[in-house]
Amino acid sequence: xxxxxxxxxxxxxxxxxxxxxxxxxxxxxxxxxxxxxxxxxxxxxxxxxxxxxxxxxxxxxxxxxxxxxxxxxxxxxxxxxxxxxxxxxxxxxxxxxxxxxxxxxxxxxxxxxxxxxxxxxxxxxxxxxxxxxxxxxxxxxxxxxxxxxxxxxxxxxxxxxxxxxxxxxxxxxxxxxxxxxxxxxxxxxxxxxxxxxxxxxxxxxxxxxxxxxxxxxxxxxxxxxxx
Ligand SMILES: [Zn+2]
Numbered sequence: 589x590x591x592x593x594x595x596x597x598x599x600x601x602x603x604x605x606x607x608x609x610x611x612x613x614x615x616x617x618x619x620x621x622x623x624x625x626x627x628x629x630x631x632x633x634x635x636x637x638x639x640x641x642x643x644x645x646x647x648x649x650x651x652x653x654x655x656x657x658x659x660x661x662x663x664x665x666x667x668x669x670x671x672x673x674x675x676x677x678x679x680x681x682x683x684x685x686x687x688x689x690x691x692x693x694x695x696x697x698x699x700x701x702x703x704x705x706x707x708x709x710x711x712x713x714x715x716x717x718x719x720x721x722x723x724x725x726x727x728x729x730x731x732x733x734x735x736x737x738x739x740x741x742x743x744x745x746x747x748x749x750x751x752x753x754x755x756x757x758x759x760x761x762x763x764x765x766x767x768x769x770x771x772x773x774x775x776x777x778x779x780x781x782x783x784x785x786x787x788x789x790x791x792x793x794x795x796x797x798x799x800x801x802x803x804x805x806x807x808x809x810x811x812x813x814x815x
Pocket of ligand 1: 727728729730731787788789790
Protein backbone atom coordinates (compact mmCIF):
# COMPACT_ATOMS: atom_id res chain seq x y z
CA UNK A 589 0.00 0.00 0.00
CA UNK A 590 1.41 3.37 -0.86
CA UNK A 591 0.19 6.91 -0.77
CA UNK A 592 1.55 10.41 -0.93
CA UNK A 593 1.43 12.62 2.12
CA UNK A 594 1.32 16.36 2.42
CA UNK A 595 4.35 17.71 4.28
CA UNK A 596 2.12 20.19 6.03
CA UNK A 597 -0.49 17.68 7.22
CA UNK A 598 2.12 15.06 8.12
CA UNK A 599 3.58 17.56 10.60
CA UNK A 600 0.27 17.79 12.50
CA UNK A 601 -0.57 15.67 15.52
CA UNK A 602 -4.18 14.64 15.82
CA UNK A 603 -4.89 13.58 12.24
CA UNK A 604 -3.96 10.94 9.70
CA UNK A 605 -4.26 11.49 5.97
CA UNK A 606 -3.05 10.34 2.58
CA UNK A 607 -3.46 10.61 -1.17
CA UNK A 608 -3.53 7.01 -2.32
CA UNK A 609 -2.03 5.88 -5.60
CA UNK A 610 -3.13 2.98 -7.79
CA UNK A 611 -1.69 0.37 -5.40
CA UNK A 612 -4.54 1.30 -3.05
CA UNK A 613 -7.05 2.66 -5.52
CA UNK A 614 -10.44 2.70 -3.84
CA UNK A 615 -9.69 -0.03 -1.32
CA UNK A 616 -10.73 1.85 1.79
CA UNK A 617 -10.65 -1.41 3.77
CA UNK A 618 -6.87 -1.48 3.51
CA UNK A 619 -6.57 2.06 4.84
CA UNK A 620 -9.14 1.40 7.57
CA UNK A 621 -7.13 -1.61 8.72
CA UNK A 622 -3.80 0.21 8.58
CA UNK A 623 -5.02 3.18 10.62
CA UNK A 624 -7.49 1.19 12.75
CA UNK A 625 -10.39 3.32 11.55
CA UNK A 626 -13.80 1.66 11.89
CA UNK A 627 -15.02 3.43 8.77
CA UNK A 628 -14.06 5.82 6.00
CA UNK A 629 -17.17 7.64 4.77
CA UNK A 630 -17.46 8.30 1.04
CA UNK A 631 -20.04 9.71 -1.37
CA UNK A 632 -21.62 9.03 -4.73
CA UNK A 633 -19.75 11.85 -6.48
CA UNK A 634 -21.70 13.80 -9.06
CA UNK A 635 -19.55 16.86 -9.93
CA UNK A 636 -21.79 19.07 -7.78
CA UNK A 637 -21.15 21.71 -5.13
CA UNK A 638 -23.02 19.64 -2.54
CA UNK A 639 -21.23 19.39 0.78
CA UNK A 640 -22.32 16.62 3.16
CA UNK A 641 -21.79 16.97 6.89
CA UNK A 642 -21.23 13.55 8.45
CA UNK A 643 -22.73 13.57 11.94
CA UNK A 644 -23.49 9.87 12.26
CA UNK A 645 -20.61 7.85 10.92
CA UNK A 646 -22.13 4.47 11.64
CA UNK A 647 -25.25 5.17 9.59
CA UNK A 648 -23.57 7.18 6.85
CA UNK A 649 -24.56 5.84 3.43
CA UNK A 650 -21.73 5.89 0.88
CA UNK A 651 -24.35 6.35 -1.84
CA UNK A 652 -25.28 9.80 -0.51
CA UNK A 653 -24.77 12.20 -3.41
CA UNK A 654 -22.29 15.03 -3.10
CA UNK A 655 -18.69 16.03 -3.68
CA UNK A 656 -17.35 17.11 -0.31
CA UNK A 657 -17.58 15.78 3.23
CA UNK A 658 -17.08 17.56 6.52
CA UNK A 659 -16.97 15.96 9.96
CA UNK A 660 -15.92 16.65 13.51
CA UNK A 661 -16.26 13.00 14.51
CA UNK A 662 -13.07 11.51 15.89
CA UNK A 663 -11.64 8.11 15.04
CA UNK A 664 -13.27 7.69 11.62
CA UNK A 665 -12.28 8.93 8.20
CA UNK A 666 -13.74 10.73 5.22
CA UNK A 667 -12.53 10.30 1.65
CA UNK A 668 -13.17 11.28 -1.92
CA UNK A 669 -12.10 9.50 -5.13
CA UNK A 670 -10.34 11.03 -8.12
CA UNK A 671 -8.49 10.17 -11.32
CA UNK A 672 -7.14 13.56 -12.56
CA UNK A 673 -9.70 15.68 -10.67
CA UNK A 674 -8.42 17.70 -7.72
CA UNK A 675 -8.62 16.20 -4.20
CA UNK A 676 -8.61 18.81 -1.43
CA UNK A 677 -8.12 17.96 2.25
CA UNK A 678 -8.81 20.54 4.95
CA UNK A 679 -8.26 20.67 8.72
CA UNK A 680 -8.50 23.47 11.24
CA UNK A 681 -5.75 24.64 13.57
CA UNK A 682 -7.47 23.05 16.60
CA UNK A 683 -7.77 19.67 14.76
CA UNK A 684 -11.49 19.65 15.50
CA UNK A 685 -12.96 19.60 11.99
CA UNK A 686 -11.83 17.97 8.74
CA UNK A 687 -13.07 18.10 5.16
CA UNK A 688 -12.38 16.31 1.89
CA UNK A 689 -13.54 17.76 -1.43
CA UNK A 690 -13.52 16.58 -5.06
CA UNK A 691 -13.12 19.24 -7.74
CA UNK A 692 -12.99 18.49 -11.43
CA UNK A 693 -13.35 21.42 -13.81
CA UNK A 694 -17.05 21.66 -12.98
CA UNK A 695 -16.47 21.60 -9.22
CA UNK A 696 -13.64 24.11 -9.61
CA UNK A 697 -15.80 26.41 -11.72
CA UNK A 698 -18.70 26.14 -9.27
CA UNK A 699 -16.29 26.62 -6.34
CA UNK A 700 -16.93 23.56 -4.21
CA UNK A 701 -13.76 24.29 -2.19
CA UNK A 702 -15.06 27.76 -1.31
CA UNK A 703 -18.44 26.30 -0.44
CA UNK A 704 -16.77 23.78 1.88
CA UNK A 705 -14.80 26.52 3.68
CA UNK A 706 -17.94 28.66 4.03
CA UNK A 707 -19.87 25.76 5.57
CA UNK A 708 -17.05 25.00 8.03
CA UNK A 709 -17.18 28.65 9.07
CA UNK A 710 -20.95 28.85 9.46
CA UNK A 711 -21.49 25.45 11.07
CA UNK A 712 -18.45 25.28 13.39
CA UNK A 713 -17.53 28.96 13.78
CA UNK A 714 -14.02 28.35 12.49
CA UNK A 715 -12.42 31.22 10.61
CA UNK A 716 -11.01 30.34 7.18
CA UNK A 717 -7.70 31.82 8.35
CA UNK A 718 -7.51 28.98 10.90
CA UNK A 719 -7.67 26.32 8.19
CA UNK A 720 -4.94 24.40 6.40
CA UNK A 721 -5.84 23.14 2.93
CA UNK A 722 -3.89 20.71 0.79
CA UNK A 723 -4.46 20.30 -2.92
CA UNK A 724 -3.40 16.75 -3.77
CA UNK A 725 -2.11 14.97 -6.87
CA UNK A 726 -4.21 15.88 -9.91
CA UNK A 727 -3.84 16.64 -13.59
CA UNK A 728 -1.72 19.80 -14.00
CA UNK A 729 -1.38 22.35 -16.74
CA UNK A 730 1.31 20.22 -18.44
CA UNK A 731 -1.48 17.84 -19.46
CA UNK A 732 -4.89 19.42 -19.00
CA UNK A 733 -6.07 20.77 -22.31
CA UNK A 734 -9.61 22.11 -22.54
CA UNK A 735 -11.69 23.58 -25.33
CA UNK A 736 -13.10 27.02 -25.93
CA UNK A 737 -16.38 26.03 -24.18
CA UNK A 738 -14.75 25.35 -20.80
CA UNK A 739 -12.32 28.27 -21.13
CA UNK A 740 -15.15 30.74 -21.78
CA UNK A 741 -17.09 29.54 -18.75
CA UNK A 742 -14.08 30.41 -16.55
CA UNK A 743 -13.45 33.71 -18.35
CA UNK A 744 -17.07 34.77 -18.01
CA UNK A 745 -17.26 34.01 -14.29
CA UNK A 746 -13.82 34.89 -12.92
CA UNK A 747 -11.33 37.73 -13.16
CA UNK A 748 -7.60 37.23 -13.70
CA UNK A 749 -7.98 33.76 -15.18
CA UNK A 750 -4.57 34.17 -16.84
CA UNK A 751 -3.06 32.85 -13.59
CA UNK A 752 -4.35 29.38 -14.42
CA UNK A 753 -5.77 29.45 -17.94
CA UNK A 754 -3.82 30.08 -21.12
CA UNK A 755 -4.50 29.68 -24.80
CA UNK A 756 -2.18 27.35 -26.71
CA UNK A 757 -3.28 27.18 -30.32
CA UNK A 758 -6.27 26.28 -32.46
CA UNK A 759 -8.64 27.59 -29.79
CA UNK A 760 -7.25 25.12 -27.25
CA UNK A 761 -6.40 26.11 -23.72
CA UNK A 762 -4.49 24.66 -20.78
CA UNK A 763 -6.19 24.86 -17.42
CA UNK A 764 -4.43 24.46 -14.07
CA UNK A 765 -7.15 23.26 -11.73
CA UNK A 766 -4.77 23.22 -8.73
CA UNK A 767 -4.04 26.92 -9.06
CA UNK A 768 -7.69 27.77 -9.76
CA UNK A 769 -8.67 26.00 -6.52
CA UNK A 770 -5.81 27.63 -4.62
CA UNK A 771 -6.97 31.08 -5.73
CA UNK A 772 -10.55 30.22 -4.73
CA UNK A 773 -9.42 29.09 -1.28
CA UNK A 774 -7.35 32.27 -0.85
CA UNK A 775 -10.33 34.36 -1.87
CA UNK A 776 -12.36 32.53 0.79
CA UNK A 777 -9.76 33.53 3.41
CA UNK A 778 -7.59 30.41 3.68
CA UNK A 779 -3.93 31.34 4.06
CA UNK A 780 -2.15 28.05 4.74
CA UNK A 781 -2.37 26.14 1.45
CA UNK A 782 -0.05 23.43 0.13
CA UNK A 783 -0.16 22.22 -3.45
CA UNK A 784 1.29 18.74 -3.98
CA UNK A 785 3.40 18.92 -7.11
CA UNK A 786 2.33 15.68 -8.82
CA UNK A 787 0.51 15.44 -12.14
CA UNK A 788 -1.61 12.29 -12.24
CA UNK A 789 -1.35 12.04 -16.03
CA UNK A 790 2.47 12.37 -16.08
CA UNK A 791 2.96 9.98 -13.16
CA UNK A 792 1.67 6.51 -13.92
CA UNK A 793 1.61 5.49 -10.26
CA UNK A 794 -1.78 7.21 -10.33
CA UNK A 795 -4.96 6.46 -12.22
CA UNK A 796 -5.56 9.11 -14.86
CA UNK A 797 -8.77 9.59 -16.81
CA UNK A 798 -6.94 11.49 -19.53
CA UNK A 799 -4.26 8.79 -19.90
CA UNK A 800 -6.42 5.70 -19.47
CA UNK A 801 -9.82 6.82 -20.68
CA UNK A 802 -13.39 6.04 -19.77
CA UNK A 803 -13.90 3.35 -17.16
CA UNK A 804 -10.60 4.15 -15.43
CA UNK A 805 -10.50 3.39 -11.73
CA UNK A 806 -9.92 6.07 -9.10
CA UNK A 807 -7.79 6.61 -6.03
CA UNK A 808 -8.82 7.67 -2.55
CA UNK A 809 -7.76 10.81 -0.73
CA UNK A 810 -8.57 10.45 2.95
CA UNK A 811 -8.29 12.25 6.25
CA UNK A 812 -9.32 11.33 9.79
CA UNK A 813 -9.23 12.93 13.24
CA UNK A 814 -7.55 10.71 15.80
CA UNK A 815 -9.61 9.50 18.73
ZN1 LIG B 1 1.27 16.28 -16.64
